[in-house]
Amino acid sequence: DQQVKQNSPSLSVQEGRISILNCDYTNSMFDYFLWYKKYPAEGPTFLISISSIKDKNEDGRFTVFLNKSAKHLSLHIVPSQPGDSAVYFCAASAGGNQFYFGTGTSLTVIP
Amino acid sequence: DAGVIQSPRHEVTEMGQEVTLRCKPISGHNSLFWYRQTMMRGLELLIYFNNNVPIDDSGMPEDRFSAKMPNASFSTLKIQPSEPRDSAVYFCASSRQNEKLFFGSGTQLSVL
Numbered sequence: 700d701q702q703v704k705q706n707s708p709s710l711s712v713q714e715g716r717i718s719i720l721n722c723d724y725t726n727s728m729f730d731y732f733l734w735y736k737k738y739p740a741e742g743p744t745f746l747i748s749i750s751s752i753k754d755k756n757e758d759g760r761f762t763v764f765l766n767k768s769a770k771h772l773s774l775h776i777v778p779s780q781p782g783d784s785a786v787y788f789c790a791a792s793a794g795g796n797q798f799y800f801g802t803g804t805s806l807t808v809i810p
Numbered sequence: 811d812a813g814v815i816q817s818p819r820h821e822v823t824e825m826g827q828e829v830t831l832r833c834k835p836i837s838g839h840n841s842l843f844w845y846r847q848t849m850m851r852g853l854e855l856l857i858y859f860n861n862n863v864p865i866d867d868s869g870m871p872e873d874r875f876s877a878k879m880p881n882a883s884f885s886t887l888k889i890q891p892s893e894p895r896d897s898a899v900y901f902c903a904s905s906r907q908n909e910k911l912f913f914g915s916g917t918q919l920s921v922l
Contacts, residue, residue: 742914745911795908
């Protein structure tokens with residue numbers, strides 16, 4: 700059973716606009732959340748994370764929002780660039796070494 | 811610093827053959843993970859080691875899968891016998907305790 704869900708397999712956005720990627724989780728014990736970015740033929744690379752004590756974390760063009768009551772997090776990319784085209788994975792951990800990943804969302808930024 | 815190193819990058823084999831995937835974690839990392847990427851399940855954790863000891867292998871799909879970590883700098887994932895449904899990309903990742911994961915480039919496995 701998927702504890703971390705990314706319900707949108709793909710997303711297309713115009714260059715310069717905002718990209719919003721969503722992630723839902725079921726385990727209320729999760730307290731650490733991460734986003735990874737994956738280009739074809741490469742391994743996933745860490746993008747940004749957030750602890751459950753926060754509801755927002757920002758790093759340049761990337762912002763992650765956490766809504767604990769809804770068990771939902773989202774990644775905002777503003778402005779979107781063609782180089783952001785990749786698969787984005789959401790991951791969660793309940794304080795420990797076990798990270799649960801979603802199925803990924805493929806983002807295409809159209810020039 | 812070298813990242814996580816996996817070999818081979820691509821493996822094509824016939825059904826029934828033994829397949830061995832290899833991983834060298836980042837020096838100083840004490841946790842190592844094997845993941846499998848599929849369309850249906852995304853990144854699925856197969857097994858992870860802490861200080862070379864297997865901690866959770868509940869994700870290993872069947873007895874045909876086995877993993878070892880004989881020392882802090884090397885791990886293998888073996889499939890014997892392999893089947894077409896094992897075709898996927900297999901990732902190795904390492905981390906320091908309770909910190910974010912660093913992934914290798916993966917092994918693309920095709921079982922014909």
